Amino acid sequence: MSFEQTISTRGRTWFEALAGKHAKLVPSVPSVLVADTTLQKDRVRFLAVVPDSGNRFPCARQGQVGLQEGWNLAKQVRDAIQADEKGEKRAIVAIVDVPSQAYGRREELLGIFLAAAAATDAYVSARLAGHPVISLLAGHAISGGYLTHGAQSNRLLAFNDPGVMIHAMAKKAAALVTRRSVEELDKLAEKVIPMSYKVEDYAKLGTLYKLIDGVNVDSPEAKHVEQVRADLLAAIADARSGQRDLSSRLHGARKHRSATLEVRRRLAEQWNAG
Amino acid sequence: MSQATRLDPRQFLARKSFIELNARERAQALMDQGTFRELLGPFDRLESPWLPMQGVVPQADDGVIVARGRIGGKDSVILAIEGKFQGGSAGEVSGAKMTATLDLAHEDATRGRPVQVVLLLETGGVRLQEANLGLEAIAEINSSLVALRQHVPVIGVIAGMVGCFGGMSITASLCSYLIMTREARLGLNGPEVIEEMSGIEEFDARDRQLIWGVNGGEQRHATGFADDLVEDDVEAIKKCIIEAFGRGLPSKHRSERVDDYLKRLAAIDVSHQLESGALRKLGWKEESL
Numbered sequence: 001m002s003f004e005q006t007i008s009t010r011g012r013t014w015f016e017a018l019a020g021k022h023a024k025l026v027p028s029v030p031s032v033l034v035a036d037t038t039l040q041k042d043r044v045r046f047l048a049v050v051p052d053s054g055n056r057f058p059c060a061r062q063g064q065v066g067l068q069e070g071w072n073l074a075k076q077v078r079d080a081i082q083a084d085e086k087g088e089k090r091a092i093v094a095i096v097d098v099p100s101q102a103y104g105r106r107e108e109l110l111g112i113f114l115a116a117a118a119a120t121d122a123y124v125s126a127r128l129a130g131h132p133v134i135s136l137l138a139g140h141a142i143s144g145g146y147l148t149h150g151a152q153s154n155r156l157l158a159f160n161d162p163g164v165m166i167h168a169m170a171k172k173a174a175a176l177v178t179r180r181s182v183e184e185l186d187k188l189a190e191k192v193i194p195m196s197y198k199v200e201d202y203a204k205l206g207t208l209y210k211l212i213d214g215v216n217v218d219s220p221e222a223k224h225v226e227q228v229r230a231d232l233l234a235a236i237a238d239a240r241s242g243q244r245d246l247s248s249r250l251h252g253a254r255k256h257r258s259a260t261l262e263v264r265r266r267l268a269e270q271w272n273a274g
Numbered sequence: 275m276s277q278a279t280r281l282d283p284r285q286f287l288a289r290k291s292f293i294e295l296n297a298r299e300r301a302q303a304l305m306d307q308g309t310f311r312e313l314l315g316p317f318d319r320l321e322s323p324w325l326p327m328q329g330v331v332p333q334a335d336d337g338v339i340v341a342r343g344r345i346g347g348k349d350s351v352i353l354a355i356e357g358k359f360q361g362g363s364a365g366e367v368s369g370a371k372m373t374a375t376l377d378l379a380h381e382d383a384t385r386g387r388p389v390q391v392v393l394l395l396e397t398g399g400v401r402l403q404e405a406n407l408g409l410e411a412i413a414e415i416n417s418s419l420v421a422l423r424q425h426v427p428v429i430g431v432i433a434g435m436v437g438c439f440g441g442m443s444i445t446a447s448l449c450s451y452l453i454m455t456r457e458a459r460l461g462l463n464g465p466e467v468i469e470e471m472s473g474i475e476e477f478d479a480r481d482r483q484l485i486w487g488v489n490g491g492e493q494r495h496a497t498g499f500a501d502d503l504v505e506d507d508v509e510a511i512k513k514c515i516i517e518a519f520g521r522g523l524p525s526k527h528r529s530e531r532v533d534d535y536l537k538r539l540a541a542i543d544v545s546h547q548l549e550s551g552a553l554r555k556l557g558w559k560e561e562s563l
Contacts, residue, residue: 113447116447118529168400259366
């Protein structure tokens, strides 16, 4: 690897903390953690992608979302949809701490884009079937990794913490592609909000349901875990009573996504005007 | 699934290249004569609010053409991405044009007025100058595409020469049918980015044979990631689109075939780099295992 990466444990930390001791672990590959549990009366399936140093795909050993991760996420989400087909739809909670998608030749040859599409499809299908789909952004949520795991939730929650980073590309790679230095990128991000790597700037875009303050994200205390459980329950209840598409993310769009709203309004006017 | 046969010299000279057309011309060429109508065209001046802040000249259509008209006599809408503007990248406005179109087509479909939807994909993915809004745009496009696809087929065409990369490769893989030419490429990560992130031994971005063997339309078709391989010819591509719509919704979309692909992956030895030719022999193109 030409870019040093510190391996994050936040995904596993929050998976274990939130699922709790009484959760039922669902068999899966080591890089995709799955557990079923109950929060108060709500049944929840927790999902996390975590580093697996023994991953048989070498480019997916530090928590990157690769082929196995995409397809297994798809399977676990679809299993929940199928099991709940006739009953109450459990909530699906994605705990997100993914450095990126896997950058490898095997991945491209074997269709990592389709694996990402399969997970995307499963999360969207769960939402459309009536499952509340919630993401907790606990660490990195970058690029294709985030699009595969986390981006399709109808409620997004993020910790207000410097270790939380939502972005289209890891900073060094973005500097390379845009032919800018990392310092130039940081400077630009101060005035161009969508380019910022800071979660408090991301929150300004209006897509988040909640920015969670006052939590020690790396080693949470019991009261922090309880606080986050309460936040998740509120998000689940809100999702159950709301739309099944992603329209809730547009509620906060007036300030920094006014162009999006303008496009939607004017296209609707012209759609049948011919 | 169809495969283009090589053209003889006379056919080659008679053909009209699709790749040489810009996005607007492509949409015009595919619509039945006299039916093309552009929505949110350049005179609507809906351009990126973010590019001028960075000293980049915006474009009045933000690089996505929305066209209504008829294909094969049926109501259609084409979303054509202009690969020559910012590499066809998805920004706030171009992305919103796509999502809003898919949503309007969805509304029509649920009201019993099905519209044929075609995506012409020439894109490097998220526009990095609009970073998180581009990322969000692709998430929303993918969401709206899956919702629409429950009602009517959506067809993706990757003609070239930009190809389809980044988050938009996910969009391409969510299409009901995917059509490619030999000049087209498809991948999540482009060769340069893989080389930079994982090293030259993982991917040598100057090795053209390697690139086409991994990303090229012929390989993608031979290994089942694209449904149809078509010549770079306007009429051939239009015919292929009409035929694909004629198939109706697939019984199962490719992105829903989870058990098939998990089995396939489990059966492959990935302890060493794989070779394009060997992968073609695994039978991934077959409909079922």
